[in-house]
Amino acid sequence: MRTEARLDLIRGSAARRRHDARTIAALTRNPGCNRRAVLDAAGVDKDGLSRHIGFAAPFGQSQFAIIRGNAFEARVRNDGGTDLLRLLADCLGFDLGPAGSPGVTVLDLGASAEQDGGVRPAAENLADRLDRTVTALRPDPHGIVLVAHPLLALPVGGQDVHLEPDLLVIRPDGQFHVVEIKSFPVVDGQADGEKVAAAAVQAAVYVLALRRMLRAREVVPTVPMMPVVPPATVSHDVVLVCPRDFSNAPLATRVDVRRQLLGLEHQLTRLATIEALLDDLPADLTFDLAAGPDGAPTRPATELTTGLDLLDARYTPDCLSTCELAFRCRHEAAGRTAALGxxxxxxxxxxxxxxxxxxxxxxxxxxxxxxxxxxxxxxxxxxxxxxxxxxxxxxxxxxxx
Known part of the structure; x- marks a missing residue:
C-alpha cells in the first residue's frame, strides 16, 4: 500500500488536520516521539482523539491571550507603524532616512486591495496571495521594504502548509529578516524562557519556509543586472517585538534561530521518510473518528487506545504545552524516569x-x-x-x- 494511502487509512474519514507554524514548531520539542510523527503525518485530529479516549487536555491559546495579542499588535502598528519602524531600524541597524523620504516601502498582503481600512476578506484565494507575496519578495536598492502578513508555503508530510508571519523586513542588499509580534512581556530585560523558546522555533519555521519558497520560486529582481536573491540571504537573526515591562510600549530583540532551524530540518526529514515508521505498524491500523448520528465518534475508545499503544511515545513534561495527547502519554509514562524531564x-x-x-x-x-x-x-x-x-x-x- 502506498504511503499516502496508509496515512489516509490511519486518519480515517475525517478531514486532514492542517499544520500551522505552531504545530510545526512543536515537532522540534520532542524529535524522538514516533507517536506524534505518525499522527501528524496522517493529519489525525489529536484533540478529538484525546477527548474520545478520556484524556481531554486544555490546549491552545486562551481567548484572553488572543485578545491581548491582537491589542498589542494593533498598538505596535498605530500611526502607520512609526514606532515599529524606529524599533526595527535600531535593532537591525538600518537608516530610515530623513522624514518624508521614500526610504521605506510598506506592503500589507493580508488586506484586500479592493477594501478600505485593511480589513481582510472572509474568503481568500491562497494561490493569489502566494503570487502577491512572491511579487513583493524583492529588495529595493533605494530603501527598506516591510511586507506585512505575507503568505508562505512549506511542504510538510506531503502537503503544503500555508503560513503567515507578522512581518518581513527586506534590506537593500537583499537580506530578509522575519519579525514576530508577541504579547508576552520583557520585564527588566528578561522574558519567560519557555515563551521565548517557543517564539524562536515558530519564527524559525517562517525562516525555513521563506528560504525554500525563494529557492523554489526563483524570485527575479526588478532592478536590471541585480542578481537573483539566494535562499541564504534569509537571515537566521529574527526579531521578536514584545511589550516592555508592564506597559504596552514595544521592545524589539534579535534572536539567533540557527539551532532551531537544525531541529526543524531534522523533523521534516523524518516526516518526509515516514515509510520507515509505517513499516512497523499493522496494515489496518486506523484512528478513524467518524461520527454517528449523535455527533460522537463511533469507534470504541478501547480500540483507539490499543492503536496508540502500538506507536512509541517519548513523553516529557514539555509535551503538556505542545501536544494534545500529553495527558494520555503522561498517564502511560507514570513511574518512568523519562516523565521527570x-x-x-x-x-x-x-x-x-x-x-x-x-x-x-x-x-x-x-x-x-x-x-x-x-x-x-x-x-x-x-x-x-x-x-x-x-x-x-x-x-x-x-x-x-
Whole structure:
C-alpha cells in the first residue's frame, strides 16, 4: 500500500488536520516521539482523539491571550507603524532616512486591495496571495521594504502548509529578516524562557519556509543586472517585538534561530521518510473518528487506545504545552524516569523507572554494568539528603539553641 494511502487509512474519514507554524514548531520539542510523527503525518485530529479516549487536555491559546495579542499588535502598528519602524531600524541597524523620504516601502498582503481600512476578506484565494507575496519578495536598492502578513508555503508530510508571519523586513542588499509580534512581556530585560523558546522555533519555521519558497520560486529582481536573491540571504537573526515591562510600549530583540532551524530540518526529514515508521505498524491500523448520528465518534475508545499503544511515545513534561495527547502519554509514562524531564532522563541513563532509581539509591538493588555510574551518584545524593534531614531534625545546641 502506498504511503499516502496508509496515512489516509490511519486518519480515517475525517478531514486532514492542517499544520500551522505552531504545530510545526512543536515537532522540534520532542524529535524522538514516533507517536506524534505518525499522527501528524496522517493529519489525525489529536484533540478529538484525546477527548474520545478520556484524556481531554486544555490546549491552545486562551481567548484572553488572543485578545491581548491582537491589542498589542494593533498598538505596535498605530500611526502607520512609526514606532515599529524606529524599533526595527535600531535593532537591525538600518537608516530610515530623513522624514518624508521614500526610504521605506510598506506592503500589507493580508488586506484586500479592493477594501478600505485593511480589513481582510472572509474568503481568500491562497494561490493569489502566494503570487502577491512572491511579487513583493524583492529588495529595493533605494530603501527598506516591510511586507506585512505575507503568505508562505512549506511542504510538510506531503502537503503544503500555508503560513503567515507578522512581518518581513527586506534590506537593500537583499537580506530578509522575519519579525514576530508577541504579547508576552520583557520585564527588566528578561522574558519567560519557555515563551521565548517557543517564539524562536515558530519564527524559525517562517525562516525555513521563506528560504525554500525563494529557492523554489526563483524570485527575479526588478532592478536590471541585480542578481537573483539566494535562499541564504534569509537571515537566521529574527526579531521578536514584545511589550516592555508592564506597559504596552514595544521592545524589539534579535534572536539567533540557527539551532532551531537544525531541529526543524531534522523533523521534516523524518516526516518526509515516514515509510520507515509505517513499516512497523499493522496494515489496518486506523484512528478513524467518524461520527454517528449523535455527533460522537463511533469507534470504541478501547480500540483507539490499543492503536496508540502500538506507536512509541517519548513523553516529557514539555509535551503538556505542545501536544494534545500529553495527558494520555503522561498517564502511560507514570513511574518512568523519562516523565521527570530530559535532564533527569539523561542523568539516569539506563535506569528506566523511578522504583529502580530508588532501589539503587538505597542500595537494595545491584546495578547493572551500564548503571554503575548513575547508581553511585544516586547513593551519594541519598546519603547527603538523609544527613541534611537529620541535621534539620537535631539543630546544634538542642531545642533552645
Amino acid at each position: 530530559a535532564s533527569v532522563r539523561e542523568d539516569l541513563g539506563g535506569i528506566d523507572t523511578v522504583t529502580e532509581a530508588l532501589d539503587l539509591a538505597h542500595g537494595t538493588r545491584a546495578p547493572a554494568e551500564d548503571q554503575a555510574e548513575a547508581a553511585e551518584r544516586l547513593r551519594i545524593t541519598a546519603r547527603m539528603y538523609a544527613e541534611a534531614l537529620a541535621g534539620a531534625s537535631h539543630p546544634p545546641g538542642g531545642a533552645d539553641g
